[in-house]
Every structure is written in C-alpha cells, then in structure tokens.
Amino acid sequence: MKYWRKLDQSDIRKRVFEALNENVNFYTEAIVGVPASHLDSKVFFSDASFLKDAPFLSSLIHNPNHIGCHTLGKSESFFSGTQEIERDLIAICAHDILRGEGEFDGYVASGGTEANMQAAWIFRNYFMQEMGLNADEIALLASSDGHYSMAKACNVLGLNLYSVQVDDDQRSLQKVDLDRAIAQLKSDGNKAVIVVVNMMTTMFGSVDQPSVYIEALKSADLPFKIHVDGAYGGFFYPFSGEKNIPDFSIPEITSVTLDAHKMVQAPYGTGMFIIRKGWMNYAATKEASYVEGEDSTLIGSRSGANAVAIWMILSTYGPYAWREKIFVLQKRTDWLEQQLKEKRIAYFRQPSSNIITIRAGHVPHELAEKFVMVPDNHHAPKWFKIVVMEHVSIERLIPVVEGLV
Numbered sequence: 001m002k003y004w005r006k007l008d009q010s011d012i013r014k015r016v017f018e019a020l021n022e023n024v025n026f027y028t029e030a031i032v033g034v035p036a037s038h039l040d041s042k043v044f045f046s047d048a049s050f051l052k053d054a055p056f057l058s059s060l061i062h063n064p065n066h067i068g069c070h071t072l073g074k075s076e077s078f079f080s081g082t083q084e085i086e087r088d089l090i091a092i093c094a095h096d097i098l099r100g101e102g103e104f105d106g107y108v109a110s111g112g113t114e115a116n117m118q119a120a121w122i123f124r125n126y127f128m129q130e131m132g133l134n135a136d137e138i139a140l141l142a143s144s145d146g147h148y149s150m151a152k153a154c155n156v157l158g159l160n161l162y163s164v165q166v167d168d169d170q171r172s173l174q175k176v177d178l179d180r181a182i183a184q185l186k187s188d189g190n191k192a193v194i195v196v197v198n199m200m201t202t203m204f205g206s207v208d209q210p211s212v213y214i215e216a217l218k219s220a221d222l223p224f225k226i227h228v229d230g231a232y233g234g235f236f237y238p239f240s241g242e243k244n245i246p247d248f249s250i251p252e253i254t255s256v257t258l259d260a261h262k263m264v265q266a267p268y269g270t271g272m273f274i275i276r277k278g279w280m281n282y283a284a285t286k287e288a289s290y291v292e293g294e295d296s297t298l299i300g301s302r303s304g305a306n307a308v309a310i311w312m313i314l315s316t317y318g319p320y321a322w323r324e325k326i327f328v329l330q331k332r333t334d335w336l337e338q339q340l341k342e343k344r345i346a347y348f349r350q351p352s353s354n355i356i357t358i359r360a361g362h363v364p365h366e367l368a369e370k371f372v373m374v375p376d377n378h379h380a381p382k383w384f385k386i387v388v389m390e391h392v393s394i395e396r397l398i399p400v401v402e403g404l405v
C-alpha cells in the first residue's frame with residue numbers, strides 16, 4: 001500500500017479542518033466575485049458546538065465547490081485544501097485498490113452513471129479526433145447484464161449500443177454471441193469500439209473477463225478502448241480474495257468507475273471516475289475559460305464535501321479493516337447460500353460476492369414486497385436479488401429464507 005493508511009479520528013479531524021482552513025472561508029473573508037457562499041445560515045448554523053467534532057458536516061456548511069478535475073495541474077485556488085484531499089483519494093483508489101502503476105487522473109462524480117458516461121465521452125472524442133470518425137461510426141459494447149447507464153451514454157453521445165448475451169445460469173459472456181455482435185457492428189459500419197467490462201453487475205454481481213473482449217476485438221482487427229464499470233464492485237471485488245480482478249494491472253484497461261455511495265456507504269453524490277494519465281484532455285471544455293484550470297468533467301460544480309466523506313471513510317478503516325468488513329459480508333452471504341442449497345432454491349452467486357439472485361419462482365410476491373427484494377424487471381420478473389449490505393444481518397435474512405418456496 002503506497003497511499004492508503006488507517007488514521008485515528010483525531011488525525012482525520014485535523015487533516016479535514018486544516019484543509020478547510022486552506023480553502024477560502026465565506027464566513028470570514030470578502031469573497032465577492034463568485035456566485036457561491038457557505039450554506040444558508042438561517043437554516044444551517046455554523047456555530048453549533050458539535051461542528052468542531054464533525055469534519056464532514058463542517059465541510060458541507062463551508063460548501064467548497066470542486067468544479068473541474070484536480071489531478072491535472074491547475075485548479076481553482078479557492079478550494080486548494082479540500083482538492084488536495086480529493087487528489088489523495090484518487091491515488092488511494094488508482095494505486096492501492098485498483099493496482100495501477102504510473103500516473104492517473106480522476107474526480108468524484110455524481111455517481112456511476114456520470115462516471116460511465118465520462119468514460120464513453122472521452123473514448124468517443126479520442127476516436128473522433130485521432131481517427132477522424134463520426135460518433136455514429138463508434139460502437140459501445142457491453143454485456144446484457146450491464147447497467148442501463150450504457151444505453152443513456154449512447155443516447156446522449158450518439159454512439160451505437162451493442163449487447164452481448166450472457167449464459168442464463170453462469171451469467172458469463174457468451175463467446176459465440178460476442179462474435180456475432182462484433183460481426184454485426186462491423187457490418188453496420190462501426191470502425192472502433194468502446195468496451196464496458198463489468199466488475200459486479202447490478203442484478204447478479206457477475207464479473208466479466210476482459211480477456212474475452214480483448215481477444216475477440218484483436219482478432220477482428222478493430223481498435224478498442226476498455227472501461228470497467230465497478231460502480232457496484234469497485235470497492236468490494238478487489239478485496240474478495242478472487243484472482244482475476246479487472247483492474248489497472250491489465251494494460252488494456254484505461255479507466256474505471258467506482259461508486260462510494262454503494263458499498264462504501266458514503267452519501268449520494270460519491271461516484272468516482274479514474275483514468276490513466278493523458279486521457280482527460282479528450283473531455284476538456286476549452287470554453288470553460290472562467291474556471292481556473294478549465295473543466296474536463298461532465299458535471300461542472302460539485303460539492304468538495306463528497307470527496308472528504310469518501311476519504312474519511314477509507315482512512316477510518318485503512319486497507320486491513322476494509323478487507324475485514326468485506327470478509328464479514330462474504331461470510332453472511334456464505335450462510336445465505338448454504339440455506340438456499342439446503343432448501344433447493346435455484347440461485348446465482350458470483351464466487352465470493354455479496355449478492356445472491358434467486359429465480360422468481362421461489363419468491364412469493366408478498367415476500368418480495370415485504371423485504372424489498374428487487375426484481376430484474378418489474379413487469380415480468382425472472383429473478384429477485386438479495387444484497388448483503390452492512391444492515392443485512394443473518395437475523396434479518398432468516399425470515400426471508402423461511403418465506404422462499
């Protein structure tokens with residue numbers, strides 16, 4: 001671990017308050033040129049005594065705007081303190097979680113949807129600028145279990161979406177269907193491909209093998225770039241004990257989405273986009289001339305408190321306690337899996353994951369409603385999932401198991 005350290009609460013507090021002190025202070029300074037201020041003081045009091053022990057809430061009321069990308073060099077100087085925390089966070093994720101060597105850029109996005117879209121935007125612009133392609137000559141390829149944000153990204157960016165079928169029991173990419181999709185996209189006039197590899201899908205927790213795409217696209221002689229959607233699995237699967245993690249140790253993987261507002265239990269608005277150095281410029285908006293350092297992100301203004309929240313959580317645990325946290329969730333999921341086996345319930349579980357997805361025939365309607373088991377499709381459910389989160393204890397799983405038929 002190069003960057004990720006477990007810190008005690010007093011060190012975490014000190015670091016965040018020092019960062020806030022380095023930022024401009026709307027409460028005490030004459031900052032007159034920006035349409036920004038601290039949170040409304042009639043509603044959010046800055047003098048509440050507990051705030052001195054509450055670095056995240058203090059960050060919220062101080063209201064730093066992290067507009068732009070802060071790993072690129074020049075950034076807005078007003079919020080340099082909390083931007084430094086964001087840079088540390090990107091380094092922890094790129095190197096210590098995703099095993100990257102070399103340099104990386106990234107930022108805290110609104111969520112997985114934005115981070116996936118940021119990747120598609122960068123690679124689309126790369127193929128357009130470097131190969132002279134039109135957007136409608138670029139395909140986005142993902143598995144049929146991939147998140148719907150790929151469809152959104154294609155709609156917004158004018159890309160062509162191609163879906164690869166997965167095996168119904170194993171949820172793994174069907175090689176034959178991948179070959180079919182590649183032949184199809186080629187014959188439709190696509191000349192380059194953006195691949196989205198899943199590191200734990202939304203419904204099944206399934207993980208794609210990047211080599212399947214890499215081999216197929218190389219033998220089809222098509223230029224491609226690979227993004228990993230780790231919105232769900234990015235903070236889980238690297239700690240699962242499994243061997244084949246789709247991360248930056250694979251040279252063909254250029255960018256990754258992580259979502260701290262899922263497994264990290266950070267507040268919403270804590271997606272993360274991480275990419276190898278040298279790529280963010282394909283999303284640079286030169287017209288953002290009033291922003292110091294300009295802007296290479298989709299979002300524009302965003303709260304610096306979100307970066308602080310993720311950094312605080314990761315620093316509270318450190319890498320070893322984080323592993324333990326994931327281990328406990330896996331053990332509870334092992335318990336659940338064992339119960340399902342004993343009851344002869346048909347299910348899918350990616351080895352070591354904390355999602356179990358059950359064939360709908362075993363799940364009475366009232367049970368699904370009572371325990372908010374999410375279906376793959378609300379109109380015609382074929383599967384329902386159980387996600388073993390921190391609050392999903394074995395005590396809470398027992399009545400669910402008892403209700404399965």
Ligand SMILES: Cc1ncc(COP(=O)(O)O)c(C=O)c1O
Binds near residue numbers: 113147200201232259
């Ligand atoms: C695998 C995956 N990708 C992307 C997303 C989108 O994330 P968000 O809702 O944060 O935009 C999700 C959300 O569930 C997801 O599970």
